[in-house]
Amino acid sequence: MFEELSTPAFVVDRAIVRRNCERMRARLNPPTRLRPHVKTHKTLEGARLQLGAETGPITVSTLAEAEFFADGGFRDITWAVPIAPSKIGRAATLATRIDRLNLLVDHVDSVDALDAFASSSSTGFDVFLKVDCGTHRAGVDPESAASIALVERIVASPHLRFRGLLTHAGHSYDVDSVEAIREIAAEEAACLTRFAGKLQVAGIGVETRSIGSTPTCSVVERLPGVEEARPGNYVFFDAVQTGLGSCTLEDCAASVIVSVIGHYPERAAIVTDGGALALSKDGGARHPGREPEYGVVCDLAGTPIPGLHLRGLSQEHGQIAVDAGVEIERFAIGARLRVIPNHSCLTAALFDRYTVVEGAEVVGEWKPARGW
Amino acid sequence: MFEELSTPAFVVDRAIVRRNCERMRARLNPPTRLRPHVKTHKTLEGARLQLGAETGPITVSTLAEAEFFADGGFRDITWAVPIAPSKIGRAATLATRIDRLNLLVDHVDSVDALDAFASSSSTGFDVFLKVDCGTHRAGVDPESAASIALVERIVASPHLRFRGLLTHAGHSYDVDSVEAIREIAAEEAACLTRFAGKLQVAGIGVETRSIGSTPTCSVVERLPGVEEARPGNYVFFDAVQTGLGSCTLEDCAASVIVSVIGHYPERAAIVTDGGALALSKDGGARHPGREPEYGVVCDLAGTPIPGLHLRGLSQEHGQIAVDAGVEIERFAIGARLRVIPNHSCLTAALFDRYTVVEGAEVVGEWKPARGW
Numbered sequence: 099m100f101e102e103l104s105t106p107a108f109v110v111d112r113a114i115v116r117r118n119c120e121r122m123r124a125r126l127n128p129p130t131r132l133r134p135h136v137k138t139h140k141t142l143e144g145a146r147l148q149l150g151a152e153t154g155p156i157t158v159s160t161l162a163e164a165e166f167f168a169d170g171g172f173r174d175i176t177w178a179v180p181i182a183p184s185k186i187g188r189a190a191t192l193a194t195r196i197d198r199l200n201l202l203v204d205h206v207d208s209v210d211a212l213d214a215f216a217s218s219s220s221t222g223f224d225v226f227l228k229v230d231c232g233t234h235r236a237g238v239d240p241e242s243a244a245s246i247a248l249v250e251r252i253v254a255s256p257h258l259r260f261r262g263l264l265t266h267a268g269h270s271y272d273v274d275s276v277e278a279i280r281e282i283a284a285e286e287a288a289c290l291t292r293f294a295g296k297l298q299v300a301g302i303g304v305e306t307r308s309i310g311s312t313p314t315c316s317v318v319e320r321l322p323g324v325e326e327a328r329p330g331n332y333v334f335f336d337a338v339q340t341g342l343g344s345c346t347l348e349d350c351a352a353s354v355i356v357s358v359i360g361h362y363p364e365r366a367a368i369v370t371d372g373g374a375l376a377l378s379k380d381g382g383a384r385h386p387g388r389e390p391e392y393g394v395v396c397d398l399a400g401t402p403i404p405g406l407h408l409r410g411l412s413q414e415h416g417q418i419a420v421d422a423g424v425e426i427e428r429f430a431i432g433a434r435l436r437v438i439p440n441h442s443c444l445t446a447a448l449f450d451r452y453t454v455v456e457g458a459e460v461v462g463e464w465k466p467a468r469g470w
Numbered sequence: 471m472f473e474e475l476s477t478p479a480f481v482v483d484r485a486i487v488r489r490n491c492e493r494m495r496a497r498l499n500p501p502t503r504l505r506p507h508v509k510t511h512k513t514l515e516g517a518r519l520q521l522g523a524e525t526g527p528i529t530v531s532t533l534a535e536a537e538f539f540a541d542g543g544f545r546d547i548t549w550a551v552p553i554a555p556s557k558i559g560r561a562a563t564l565a566t567r568i569d570r571l572n573l574l575v576d577h578v579d580s581v582d583a584l585d586a587f588a589s590s591s592s593t594g595f596d597v598f599l600k601v602d603c604g605t606h607r608a609g610v611d612p613e614s615a616a617s618i619a620l621v622e623r624i625v626a627s628p629h630l631r632f633r634g635l636l637t638h639a640g641h642s643y644d645v646d647s648v649e650a651i652r653e654i655a656a657e658e659a660a661c662l663t664r665f666a667g668k669l670q671v672a673g674i675g676v677e678t679r680s681i682g683s684t685p686t687c688s689v690v691e692r693l694p695g696v697e698e699a700r701p702g703n704y705v706f707f708d709a710v711q712t713g714l715g716s717c718t719l720e721d722c723a724a725s726v727i728v729s730v731i732g733h734y735p736e737r738a739a740i741v742t743d744g745g746a747l748a749l750s751k752d753g754g755a756r757h758p759g760r761e762p763e764y765g766v767v768c769d770l771a772g773t774p775i776p777g778l779h780l781r782g783l784s785q786e787h788g789q790i791a792v793d794a795g796v797e798i799e800r801f802a803i804g805a806r807l808r809v810i811p812n813h814s815c816l817t818a819a820l821f822d823r824y825t826v827v828e829g830a831e832v833v834g835e836w837k838p839a840r841g842w
Contacts, residue, residue, distance in 0.1 A: 105554060106842060137785060159786045179786050182477060182729040182743055183804040205733055207803040235787055236732045236741050268784065357554040360608045361577055369608050371554055371842070375819050379751045412640065413509060413815055414531045414551050415607055431579035432555040443785055447747050447820075450841060469822060470478060470743070 099458050100398045100434060105357040106376035108449035109436070110139070110334070110464065111400075112147070113456040114351035118332050119147045126327075127320040133157050133176060135310065135330025138443045140466035141452070142170040144333055157310075157328045161185055161192070166467035168196050176200040176308075178264060178328065180228060180236055183211040190221050200261055204228040204238050209251055209258070216257030225252055226264040226308065231289040232282070233268035240293035246300055253302055262306030262325070263290045270313035276343040283314035287322035316344035336442035337394050338382050347394065347402060352442045352452075355398070356416060358433040361426070368406075368429045370416040372437055375448060379411055382440035392416070394438040399458075408437065471830050472770045472806060477729040478748035480821040481808070482511070482706070482836065483772075484519070485828040486723035490704050491519045498699075499692040505529050505548060507682065507702025510815045512838035513824070514542040516705055529682075529700045533557055533564070538839035540568050548572040548680070550636060550700065552600060552608055555583040562593050572633055576600040576610050581623050581630070588629030597624055598636040598680065603661040604654070605640035612665035618672055625674055634678030634697070635662045642685035648715040655686035659694035688716035708814035709766050710754050719766065719774060724814045724824075727770070728788060730805040733798070740778075740801045742788040744809055747820060751783055754812035764788070766810040771830075780809065 103109070119134075126132055134148035137159035145156055145167065155174040158164045164175050173196040180202050181189060193199040201223055203209050212223050227249055230237030238245040252260045267286040270279045286309045294304040310328030316339070321327045334352035335345040354376050360369030381390035395406040395418060405424035410417030416437070420426050429435070439445035446452070446466065454462040475481070491506075498504055506520035509531035517528055517539065527546040530536045536547045545568040552574050553561060565571040573595055575581050584595050599621055602609030610617040624632045639658040642651050658681045666676040681687075682700030688711070693699045706724035707717040726748050732741030753762035767778040767790060777796035782789030788809070792798050801807070811817035818824070818838065826834040 104842060105556070179743070180731040180741070182731050184477070184729060205803050207733070208731075211804070234737060234739070235782070235784065235789055239736065242736075357556060359552040359554050359580075361579070364611065364614075365606060367606070369552070371551070374750075374752070374816055376842075378746075379753070379813075379816065380746070381751070381753070410607070412607065417607055431577050432583070441751075444746055444751065470476065470748075 099455070099460055100355050100436070103355050103453060105355055105434065106372040107355045108446060108452050109353050109355055110452045110454050111351045111456065112454050112461060114349065115144065115147050115333055118335065118349055118351060119150065122148070122315065122329060122332055123150055125315065125318065125321050127323065129325050130321045130323065131155065131326050133308070133326050133328050135159070135178065135328050136163065136167065138330045138333050139446060139464070140166070140468070141464040142167070143464050145172065148333060157330065160470045161188055162469045163467045164199065165192055168192060173197040176226065176264070176328070178202055178266070180204055181208060183208065186211060186215045190215065190219065190223070193221070193223065198224055200224045200226050202226050202228050202264060203252070204236055206248055206251060209248065209255070213255045213257055222257045222259060224259045224261050226261050227252070229263050229265040229290060229293060231265040231267055231286050233266065235268055237265060240289050245293070246296060249297055249302055250300065260302070262304050262308060263293060264308040265290055267309070267311045267314045270311050271338070271342065276317050279313045279317045279342065283318055283322065286311070286314050287324050290324060312339060313342050313344045331443060334442035334446065337438050337440045341382070347438065350438045352446060353396070353400065353436045353438050354445065356435050356437060358429050358431055358435065361429065361431050363426045366420045366422065366426065368418045368420060368426065370418065370435060371414060372416040373414040374411040375413055377411060377416065377437065377439050378441060378444035378448060380441035380444050393440055396436045396438060398434055398436050400436055403435075471827070471832055472727050472808070475727050475825060477727055477806065478744040479727045480818060480824050481725050481727055482824045482826050483723045483828060484826050484833060486721060487516065487519050487705055490707065490721055490723060491522065494520075494687065494701060494704055495522055497687065497690065497693050499695065501697050502693045502695065503527065503698050505680065505698050505700050507531070507550065507700050508535065508539065510702045510705050511818060511836070512538070512840070513836040514539070515836050517544065520705060529702065532842045533560055534841045535839045536571065537564055540564060545569040548598065548636070548700070550574055550638070552576055553580060553584075555580065558583060558587045562587065562591065562595070565593070565595065570596055572596045572598050574598050574600050574636060575624070576608055578620055578623060581620065581627070585627045585629050594629045594631060596631045596633050598633050599624070601635050601637040601662060601665060603637040603639055603658050605638065607640055609637060612661055617665070618668060621669055621674055622672065632674070634676050634680060635665060636680040637662055639681070639683045639686045642683050643710070643714065648689050651685045651689045651714065655690055655694065658683070658686050659696050662696060684711060685714050685716045703815060706814035706818065709810050709812045713754070719810065722810045724818060725768070725772065725808045725810050726817065728807050728809060730801050730803055730807070733801065733803050735798045738792045738794065738798065740790045740792060740798065742790065742807060743786060744788040745786040746783040747785055749783060749788065749809060749811050750813060750816035750820060752813035752816050765812055768808045768810060770806055770808050772808055
C-alpha cells in the first residue's frame with residue numbers, strides 16, 4: 099500500500115493515534131477534565147479520537163481553526179493564543195454561534211479592547227488570563243501585583259466573564275531528563291494554584307486552572323489536580339518527543355513516505371523527494387556538538403534503519419548520509435522510506451490531506467483546517 | 471492598508487518583483503536564454519514577470535507545479551528534480567499536452583525506467599542529465615567515465631531525447647564572500663563546458679548547458695556564456711540572500727505582516743502572531759557563535775528596526791527580543807510589523823494566497839500551486 103502513494107505523503111496511523119489518546123485519557127484524575135489541543139492535526143477526526151466522543155471541549159491555536167471546528171459541531175472552544183485586537187470582531191461573531199469561546203489575554207490593552215468592543219456591541223466575552231509559569235514566551239508574572247490588578251480589571255468589567263488561569267510549560271521542551279520535566283510539571287500546576295490563592299485573598303474565585311504541554315502531561319502517571327489539561331502533540335508525537343522521553347518511537351503516529359530519487363554510493367549518500375516542504379526545517383532538539391538531523395529514517399514498517407542520517411533538507415530534496423558498513427544498494431532509485439518528523443505539528447501543516455492507515459491498510463483520509 | 475490585513479499575511483511587492491526580474495533579464499548575454507525557476511512563488515503572475523512575457527520556458531520543482539503551469543498556458547517546462555520512477559506515468563500524460571517537458575536523470579535506473587515505460591507505451595521523453603558541479607546534493611560526477619557511459623545509454627535509447635546538461639551551484643549558499651560566489655559561478659558553467667567537451671570527443675553533441683542559482687546569477691554583470699540559466703529565488707529575494715550579497719534589503723519583495731499580541735517590557739520582549747507556520751523554521755545562514763534569527767523585523771514601510779531580534783518561533787508565536795535603549799512602547803498590543811523572512815521559498819509555501827501590493831497600495835492577489 100505504501101508503495102502506491104504519491105510521494106511525499108503524510109501518513110497517520112489511526113490505531114496509534116487511538117492508543118495515544120486512550121492513554122492520555124487514562125491519566126485523568128478528578129477534578130481534571132481534558133480539553134485537548136487540536137493544533138497538531140487540526141482535523142475533526144483527530145479531535146474526536148482525543149475526546150473519545152463525537153464532540154467536547156477543545157483548544158485551538160488560530161481563529162480559523164476555531165471556526166473550522168465550530169462548523170464541525172464543536173461548541174466549547176478555547177483559543178489559547180493571546181488575541182490580536184483586530185480579530186475581536188471575528189471572535190465575537192464566532193462566539194454567537196457556539197456555546198463557549200474562551201479568549202486569552204495577558205495585557206491590559208487587550209482587556210480594554212475586548213471591554214470596549216463588548217460595550218459598544220452589547221455582547222460579552224469569556225476570558226482566561228495567560229500566566230507565565232517559567233517559559234517566558236507569553237503570560238503575566240504570577241508573582242507580580244500588577245497581575246492581580248489585571249484580573250481585577252477583568253472582573254470589574256460588566257462585559258467580560260473571568261473564566262480562569264491558563265498556562266503552558268513550553269520550557270519542558272528545553273530540559274534533558276524526565277526528572278526535570280516532572281519538576282516543571284509540578285510547578286506548572288503549583289504556579290496556578292499559588293496565584294489562585296492570591297486572587298482568593300483579593301476576593302476573586304478561579305473557576306478553572308488550565309495547564310498543559312505534551313511533555314509535562316506524558317511523563318506523569320496522573321495529571322496534576324487542576325481543573326483542566328490541554329496537551330496536543332501526543333496525538334501524533336514525533337522525534338523530538340522521543341528525545342524528551344514523552345514517548346517511544348512506536349508511539350509516533352505520523353510519518354512522511356518518501357521515494358529515493360538519488361543514489362550515490364561513491365559518496366555514501368542517497369536523496370529522497372522529501373525535502374523542507376514535506377518535513378519542515380525544524381532542527382529538533384539541540385544536541386551540542388552533533389549535526390542536526392531532520393527526522394528518523396525508517397523502513398515502511400516504521401522500524402528505524404541504523405546508519406541513515408537525514409542531514410540536509412532543501413526545498414524538494416532530502417539528503418541522507420549513509421554510514422560505512424550499511425548496504426546502500428538496499429536504497430535504490432524508487433525505493434521508499436518512512437520518515438518520522440522532528441516536529442509533527444509543523445510537518446502536518448505542510449499537507450492539505452493526510453492518508454490515514456492502520457498498520458499497512460489505508461482506512462481513510464483526513465482534511466485539516468488551514469490558515470488563520 | 472497594511473493595518474487592514476488579517477495577520478499573519480504574506481505580502482508581495484509587485485514593483486520590486488518587476489525590478490528584480492528586469493535586472494535579471496538585463497544580465498542575459500547571447501547565447502544564454504533565461505528559463506526562470508518558478509518554485510519560489512509558484513504563481514502564473516510571477517512567472518510572467520520573470521519572463522517579461524505572457525508565457526515562455528520555465529523551470530519547476532514538482533510535477534504538481536508543472537501541471538499547474540501547463541493549465542495556465544506554459545508549454546515548455548523543465549522539472550529540475552530527478553524523477554521518481556512512480557511519477558513517470560503522470561509525467562508522460564503531462565508531456566502529451568504541452569510542447570516540451572524536460573525530465574531530469576542522474577542514474578542508470580531512472581534512465582532504464584524511462585526507457586522501459588516509453589518503449590511499452592510508444593511515447594518518448596526529453597531528458598537532461600543532472601551534473602554535480604560541487605554541491606554534492608544530486609547529479610553525476612563530471613570527472614567520472616561512468617557519467618559519459620550514462621549519456622551514451624540515454625543517446626542509445628530510441629525513446630529518449632538527450633537535451634543537455636543541467637547543474638545547480640547550491641554550494642554558493644555556503645560561502646561567505648561575493649568573491650567566493652563568483653568563483654563558484656565560473657566553475658558552475660566551466661564544469662558543464664568541460665563535460666560537454668568530453669561528450670563531444672565521444673561523439674555526443676550537447677544542445678543545452680543549463681546553470682543557475684540566485685547567488686551565482688546575481689553577483690555577475692553578465693550571465694556566463696552557456697545556453698540556459700535557471701535562477702528563481704531572485705524574484706522575491708530574502709534575508710539569506712542579503713547576507714550572501716546577492717541583493718540588498720530594498721530588493722526583498724516578500725514579507726509577512728504580523729500583529730503584536732504580547733508586550734513584556736519587564737523582560738524586554740514582544741510576541742507577534744507570526745510563528746513557525748507563518749515564517750518557516752529556516753534558521754537562515756549560519757553565524758557561528760550567534761543565536762539564529764528568523765527574519766529581519768521592519769516597520770510597515772519595510773525599514774529594519776534596529777534592536778529587534780526575532781529569536782524564537784513556536785507554532786503561532788514569534789518571540790522578539792528588544793535591545794536595551796529601544797523604546798519598547800512603540801510596539802504595543804495591536805501594533806504591526808513587517809518581517810522579511812530568512813528563506814522566502816519556504817515562507818511563501820505556507821500561504822495559500824499572497825496579497826500583492828505596490829508600495830502601500832493593494833493591487834491584487836496571487837494564488838500559488840501547492841503540493842506534489
